[in-house]
Amino acid sequence: MQTILILAMEGVMDSGLAISLDTLKAGSAFLSGSGRKHKIRIVTAAHRKCIRTGAGLRLTADLTFKEVSESGIKPNWVIVPGAGLTSDKEIAARLARIDSIQAMRLLQAFGKVNANIGAACSSVFFLAEAGLLSGRAATTTWWLSHLFRTRYPDVRLDESKMLVRDGQFLTAGSAFAQLDLALAIVADTMGASVAHLCSRYLLIDRRPSQARYMIQTHIRHMDPTVLAAERWVDAHILSPISVATLSSELAMSPRTLARRIQSATGLSPVKFIQRRKLMHAIHLIETTSLSIEAVAEKIGYQDGTALRKLVKREFGTTPSGLR
Known part of the structure; x- marks a missing residue:
């Protein structure tokens, strides 16, 4: 018996909760239909x-x-399904709520016993706030990345x-990367064939990257040097x-420019320049x-070969696959 625990906080995104439950239950049904004795709880x-979801439904x-704490589960x-947070003020308020604090304590406890923990969208902030992602690699919703990076630089x-x-x-x-997360958990607990x-x-396409969905003008940070770059x-x-040319134009050393760009965007200067060019190309x-x-x-590329390789590396598809 494998147990999958879903922590739902007041105001949880309905789609994130439903996607998790529907995908996991579909996987469990396929597993049962295959005649295997392996069970999922x-x-x-x-x-x-009883709580209210973000749309006001009752769960x-x-x-x-x-x-959960007393049961020894x-x-x-x-x-942790998506929380539907959209601003630094909302994030700060949500992290300070009693249900969030209780949930983070549970996450810390499960982290200590090496339970696998998954979170999507703005709920990744709960994992980071609980100290579980320190020194680790992670992703979150692209348009909150600047807030995440400022709060959790480690x-x-x-x-x-x-x-x-x-x-x-x-x-x-x-938000809808919850599909990808749930499918990955199905693969881990029920097998690749069930996933x-x-x-x-469920018509879930393979989507290795968020990059193609990013809206260039919505990626915001407050560093004036990086904005000028x-x-x-x-x-x-x-x-x-x-x-060298970019740092010269901005009247600073390449090392200082690299530090500012890394802090604001998480990219090296070379990748920063590539990303700007790539977003124009995708448009x-x-x-x-x-x-x-x-x-x-x-x-500014001499031919399409370099662009094709860059699109393949960043998006996991060909340029024609983006049309």
Whole structure:
């Protein structure tokens, strides 16, 4: 018997909770239908027996957080569905709530006994706040990445990834990356063949990256140097741009520029320049009928080969797959 515990906090995103339950229960049904004796127990827990979801629906949990602590339950996986947070003020308020504090204490306790723990979207903040991701790699929703990086600079954040596994911790990107997280947990607890069946029946496509969904103008941070670097790169997108040239234009040393860019975006200067060019390229690929060679030319590449390799590396697909 494997146990999967879902921690639902007041105001939990309905989609995140439902996606987790539906995917896990589909996997469990496929597992039972295969004739295997392996069983899955799915348990929901909340700070009180009945809570309200983000959409105002009523959830009756199987256990309260207190009952989870007292029961001695030993889950194979603990899942924290998305919390639907959109700003630093909301995040700070949610982390200070009593149900969040109780949930983080449970996460810390399960972390100490090496239970696997998964979180998606803004709920990754709970794992980081509990100190579970210190020194580890993680991802979260791309448009909160600047807030996450400011709060938890010791976490190696890569918001371009859809899923990041580091030891016992699995983190996922924006809200509907909960699908990817749940499917990965199905694979881990029920087997790759069951996960494949779930993906086929539920029409879950393979999506290794969030990068193609990022909206360039919505990626925000407050570092004036990095903002100036973005503006300069965007204005000279047709030209080959070196780190030395960029740092010279901004009147600072390459080392200082690298430190500022790394702190604000989590990228090296070279990858920062590549990312700006790539986002322009993706916009052209998705909104025009230009050939890949023509798109490459418009971002300062000599031919389409380098662009194809970059798209494949970052998005796990070909440029034509983005159209």
